[in-house]
Amino acid sequence: xxxxxxxxxxxxxxxxxxxxxxxxxxxxxxxxxxxxxxxxxxxxxxxxxxxxxxxxxxxxxxxxxxxxxxxxxxxxxxxxxxxxxxxxxxxxxxxxxxxxxxxxxx
Amino acid sequence: xxxxxxxxxxxxxxxxxxxxxxxxxxxxxxxxxxxxxxxxxxxxxxxxxxxxxxxxxxxxxxxxxxxxxxxxxxxxxxxxxxxxxxxxxxxxxxxxxxxxxxxxxxxxxxxxxxxxxx
Numbered sequence: 001x002x003x004x005x006x007x008x009x010x011x012x013x014x015x016x017x018x019x020x021x022x023x024x025x026x027x028x029x030x031x032x033x034x035x036x037x038x039x040x041x042x043x044x045x046x047x048x049x050x051x052x053x054x055x056x057x058x059x060x061x062x063x064x065x066x067x068x069x070x071x072x073x074x075x076x077x078x079x080x081x082x083x084x085x086x087x088x089x090x091x092x093x094x095x096x097x098x099x100x101x102x103x104x105x106x
Numbered sequence: 107x108x109x110x111x112x113x114x115x116x117x118x119x120x121x122x123x124x125x126x127x128x129x130x131x132x133x134x135x136x137x138x139x140x141x142x143x144x145x146x147x148x149x150x151x152x153x154x155x156x157x158x159x160x161x162x163x164x165x166x167x168x169x170x171x172x173x174x175x176x177x178x179x180x181x182x183x184x185x186x187x188x189x190x191x192x193x194x195x196x197x198x199x200x201x202x203x204x205x206x207x208x209x210x211x212x213x214x215x216x217x218x219x220x221x222x223x224x
Binding site for chain 2: 031033035042043044045048049054086088090093094095096097098099100
């Protein structure tokens with residue numbers, strides 16, 4: 001299985017830029033996707049295929065990367081962005097998710 | 107608008123089975139895969155498997171083979187997942203999702219909390 005590794009938590013000041021990383025144990029090409037999950041809610045798709053912004057998602061969110069290293073960038077960070085962020089690969093079955101990065105405000 | 111409406115929370119005894127539903131609306135049910143995802147308390151997400159409503163074809167995470175059974179009712183645009191031989195390890199929130207062509211999930215149900223306890 002493809003293992004996705006994320007940092008457990010990040011603290012950022014409002015209005016600043018933050019990058020959340022996801023590293024895959026093998027190449028997934030650009031079959032990497034990002035989700036936001038707020039407390040008590042279901043996950044929400046933000047970015048698909050590494051860099052494509054899902055419809056309705058603010059342009060403050062962007063994604064980049066290919067192969068094994070990917071990043072989700074939020075610029076600028078707003079209070080509403082407090083959440084857990086998960087990466088997910090679809091290069092091979094089983095589909096797998098990262099362990100999640102908790103975004104906190106300083 | 108696309109919606110996935112899942113059934114309510116379940117409290118089940120160890121060794122029993124539970125069947126949950128996911129009613130789709132706002133799109134052509136038979137055109138998209140439906141995946142199921144597990145989230146144990148405070149933990150990450152695990153993909154259980156997927157079903158293509160048009161044909162009934164399925165793919166599973168090996169970990170959940172024998173544990174989960176996926177079915178659909180095309181007449182009501184509803185997907186079902188049954189979990190069998192439940193243990194405390196099966197206590198979790200289960201989400202149904204709509205899968206897009208590149209196997210990512212653009213819509214999610216609200217989740218079903220399953221608690222396994224005697």
